[in-house]
Structures are given as structure tokens and as C-alpha cells.
Amino acid sequence: MTDDNIKLSANARLVSEYRKLAQELDSPTSRLILEQLVSKMELTEVKEDAIKLCKPYLPEGEAADVVHAATCRQEQYSSLTMATLIG
Numbered sequence: 001m002t003d004d005n006i007k008l009s010a011n012a013r014l015v016s017e018y019r020k021l022a023q024e025l026d027s028p029t030s031r032l033i034l035e036q037l038v039s040k041m042e043l044t045e046v047k048e049d050a051i052k053l054c055k056p057y058l059p060e061g062e063a064a065d066v067v068h069a070a071t072c073r074q075e076q077y078s079s080l081t082m083a084t085l086i087g
Helices: 012-025 028-040 048-057 063-075 082-086
Strands: 008-010 041-043
Touching (some): 008 063, 012 041, 028 041
Parallel strands (some): 008 041
16 A cells, blocks of 8 residues: 555445445554555546446345446456455
8 A cells, every 4th residue: 555656446335335344343453444545546436337247247236346346347457355455
């Protein structure tokens, strides 16, 4: 997160999911990670066609995951999750 050459992009729904997880974990570390991530992120509006392309590959009822995958596809990024960061 400290490398200025790394670009982070997210959609509003993903940021909301990260905030919810940080609240559930309720620790200084989770709050610090969230703060660092959000400060470095560019918010992306996910296009409907990207969502339609990703939806068939994810379980029904996993709307947040569909939007996250669509963001990654649209922006041509690798996926990063909070679980990856906090191990």
C-alpha cells in the first residue's frame, strides 16, 4: 500500500463491504488498513455490461462479489480482498 506505482480501484459497494468488515473486526489494525486502502483508491463506476458478463460465473445472491469481479474485469485489474491483506 505504500508503493505509489500501485493503483487501487474500487467501486462504492466494495468500499462499503470493507468498512463493514473493519467494523466487525473492530481492531486498530483493521481500521488502519481500511484507512490506507480508501485513501489510495480511485472509485470506479461499474458499467452494466461488465456486471452482465461476470454474473453467470458467481453464485446467486452474491451481488457484492459480482460487482467486485465486474470492476476488476472492467478496469483490467487483479482482485484484492481484505482477507488477503489481514491474512
